[in-house]
Structure formats: C-alpha cells, structure tokens
Amino acid sequence: MFSLVVAAVGMLPLRANAVGPEPAPLSPPVELTVGYQKVGHLAPMILIADDLKKLGVNLKLVEFVRYADARTALLAGSLDVASVGPADLAIALAQGSTNVVGLMGVGSSLKYVIGRNGVKFDSWDDLKGKKIAIAPGSAVWFQFAATLVEKNIPYNSFQAINIQGGGANFDQALKKGEVDGIVTWEPFESIPVMDGYGYFAKNLEYGSSKAVGAELGLLVASKQAVESKRAAVERFVWTYLKTQEALKKDPKKFAEAYAQLSGMAPDIAAKASAVITLGEVVSPDQIKRQAKAFADLGVIQKDVSGQVDSAWDASFVEKALGK
Template identity: 50%
Template sequence: MSHRRLAAIALAATLASPALATTPLIDAPAPLSPPVRLTIGAVKVPHVAPFNGVAEIARPLGVEVEVVNFVRYADVRTALASGSIEVGSIGPADVPIAVSQNLRGIIGLMGVGVSAKHPIVRNGVTLEKWEDLYGKRVAIAPGSAVWFQFAATVTEQNIAYGRLNIVNIQGGGQPFVQAMERGDIDLFIGWEPFESMAIQQGLAYRQTKLDYSTSRAVGAELGMVGATRAAVEQKREALRRLVWAYLKVQNDISASKEALGNAIAAWTGLPPQVAKAVADDMTLEQSLTVDQVQRQAREFHRLGVLTRDVSAELPQFFDLSIYQSVVRR
C-alpha cells in the first residue's frame, strides 16, 4: 500500500476517533547522493506495520530499501548475525540472546511498541488468578519474546514455573490457534494477530485480569529494530534516514486506532475486524531503554535461559543516538 493511501486512511480515520500520541520529528534529512541501499528483514507482525510504507518515504531521501519477509524473530536474528540483511525487526531479548551466544554483530536501534499481554484461554476454562495456571495445559513458544515476558512475570508472582504443564509450540503463531481448535491446550501465551484470531474464531477469550507485560525484568516492549554493526559504522546516514522514514509512517498510521487497524490489515493481510482488535490493544512508540534490556539479561541468566549474564556488555550493543538524532527536542 502506498504512502499516499496510508495517509488518506489516517486522515479519514482521524475524523472518526481521537488521535494517538505522535513522535515529533525534525525536518526531512537532505537526500544522500549517490543513493544508498539497505536490505531489511521484517516479520509481518502488527507492531512493525510502519515497514509497509518505509520504502516510499526513504526513496526521496536517497535510501533504496529492499524488504525481505521472515516468519520468526529468531530467523531475522540469524540473518543479521550472518550479514545477509542489514536491518531487521527482532524481539526485545534478541540482542542479549545474540551476545550470550558470542554473536557480536547486532546493534539495537530502537523499540517499536508496547502492549498489555494477557493469556488467551480456551472457552470453558477458568483462569482467574496466577495460581490457576497449575494443572492447565499452557502453550508457549520456547525462547520467544512473549515467553520471556510470561516466565518473568509468573516467577515474580511466586509461581513455580517448573510445576506448570508446558506445551511447546513451534512454527510461528498459527499452530497456537490450531492446537486450541483441536482442544490440545487450555491456554496459550502468544502474540498478535494470533491472539485476536483465536478470539474472533470463537475459540477463546482474553483474560485481562492477568497481565504478563508488567514484570520488572521484561516489561511491555513488543520488539525492536536492530541493524548490523557494519551498517551502523558504514551506512549510518542511510540508517538515520531509514529511521526518520519509519517514524514518519508510524505517525501517519497512528493518527487514530482506525488508521492503525487499517495499516495493520494492509501489512499483515488480516481481516479488518481482527486488525482493529489488535490495534485497540497496542501503541507504537519508542520507550525501550538499555537499562530495561539489561534487567532482562540479568533475570534470564538467573532463570538459566541465558548461559551467562551479559548485562554489563549490552551498552556497547545499542545505539539509540540514531533514533534520538531525528526526534525534535
């Protein structure tokens, strides 16, 4: 979908509902000459919907963008580590994971959004408090961003994670919905759009009494944009213009929840009613801090997820200054 179309949708939706917060940007940076090419790896999840319009905005700034689609954050992390892409949408814990594996070529640039996170519970199953998790078949994607959030939260709630009946789900988000449809699980710890899909299909409900985005160790961040160290060092001005373009699209599609829902539908291919449900529970913004990621790293080393505590090393694997340079102060 073109930027003009996205902007038109945003304008029309603004008339129908209150505007959301936007990021104040500096004037568009001068175009690079000659143009610089960047290869982006993107997972088609709702919280990186701004990638859908980035190429059109970046082109007049002298940045030629190629977007390559991936299914999982882990695959994007691997592609960044190998240098086969230069920019990618990754999970909030992917930089600590990479560093713990001695992969030192990925640099975090900025967060992408936040959302409350609730268990998706099969209709007919009662889940009123954290203790009710005992005895339930809890589906998780091991090593995923939401699993980090969930494990940290239940630990802080004094739930013995080792006593939970955990069902590991592989292969992306759709298998969660399929497992629930078969009756193989009682609840799942997942991500959008698959949470809303299970609800829209009449399989489950969202238990809003329990929010696993509230742990001190992890928080509500949905993901981040990362880049290779080589791109940060050799294509910094191109990255700066890419980030400006991303935030420009983010502002346009965040004009209202209707606009955001339309943009999510255009990016993911979701039915409009599912995309709207996703938009209602999500905010695109850049509040991620290095301190937050350091807390994650310390906690997951303590839990045995990371083989070593890499928190002290993490500042050298983040460069928030590129984002900060395009935001008006």
C-alpha cells in the same frame, strides 16, 4: 530453575516527540536490506519504501516468520537492519557477537493468557495442572516466564506444550481442545476471542514484568551498516518514526496498515491493532534487567548486562527527533 531477583522499576513513558526536519536525499542512492515480520507493531515497515526512495535509500524488505531467524541473518551479515525480539540483543551478546547495535523499540501492549472457553483462569493459581501452549525462547515466552517468577508461580505447576511454527498453530490447538490456554501474539490472541472459542484471561497479564517489560520488539542494525551505511540508517529511522507517528494518531490507518502487512481480514486487524501502542518503551536499562534475568534463569549462557551500553546507539533516534 526460576530463582530471580529483579529491580522495581516503573513503566517507561512512550516517546511522544515529533520527528525533526527531513534529511537531505543521498546521492548516489544506497540500498538498505531490512528483515521484518508480519506483526502489528511493525505496521509502519510496509509504508516507508516510497518516502525512503525520495531520500536516496532503496529499501529491500526480507520477511522472516521468527525474530530469531532475523537475528541470525543479521549476525551472519545478510541484513543491514532487522526487527527482533526485546531479548535478542542480550542473546546475541551472550553468543559472543559484536555485530549487533540496538537502535530503538517499536511498540507495547498488555499481554494476556488466552483461555479456552469453559476453562477457568481467574488467577495465576488456576494455571496449576493446565496445558499451556508456549513458543519456547520467543519474545512472549520471555515475558511470560519472567512474570511467573515475580508471581512466585512454579513453572512445573502446569504442563507447558511447545508449539512450533506460526501463531495459527496455537489457535488450532486451542480450538481443538488440545490445550487449555495459549501464550501467543497478535493477531492470534484476538482471533480465538472473535471466533468464540477463547477469551482474554484479564487477571493473567504478563506483559508488565519488571525484568522484561512491555516492549514488543526492537529495531537493530549490524555494526557494518552503522559504520558504512550510517546516513542510510539515519534516514530509515527518521522515516520509520515519521510513519509511526502518523499511525499512532490515526487508529483507522493503523488498522489498515496492519491488514495490508499481515493479509488478515480488516475486522480482525482492527481488533488486534486496538491493543497495540506504537512507540518504544524500552531502554538500555530495561535490556540490562532482561540480560540479568535470563542469565539467572539459565536461558542465556552468561550475564551480559555490562555489555548492553556499548551495543546500543541512541544517536539515530535522537537525530531523527531533531535533538
């Protein structure tokens, strides 16, 4: 099931450039509908509405629990922009859609299997026979599955337990002893550690596979928005990058924004935000490797790596950075 050849490519550098000059306000104002999730790497999202309004863009945020739901809404024409998983561009292309345009990545982090206290996870071989909670088809599952391929760990060597719903369900399963480890996302990685029933299995890091990489998410736009609301999308990207840069420089403000976004306790937000680096590490070449990898895995219907360049528009970020 997991035969795969991947290219050996190093980690891409984080984008460190400051944004360019502030764009002129639009008149009349334009409404931009943006889908998002309450995850740490999207903390800038809830801080940009006022600045966008000054630039003539009225931001309408729509919350989604899953990346996949935001992707579906964008493809259906309900959203202008959406935050989705790193593999969602390839998934949309494989489904035959031509209505999605990749804009940029948003952040990265190391990713560890979270083990239940008392369960040994010193090496990848320790997965054997264990019950591991996963969210099939999720962004973190893609990272985990690709890493198993590169480590030559058979997927059937452990018992994959599918968990539905939000990350809290993973933590509850771990706390109750229903599973031995979980593959999830922040803040649901840090919560078991802070509450004393789980730990970061530091030797089981799965966020750095060559095929998938460490990117946590993408911002994508509908083709219609790119064509009919281009100026508004440009101002959205400029404002998002400006806010992202400010949070990168101030960990305290980043933690506060994460707490505001998620509604979690400030101490948990501070712990969870500490492992996230804001700023993209993805590129079209990385997405091509993802597309090839998951076609080989049989997760998506066909290899669409040859279509990625035509579905990625770097000009929005380049203009925002004054290039």
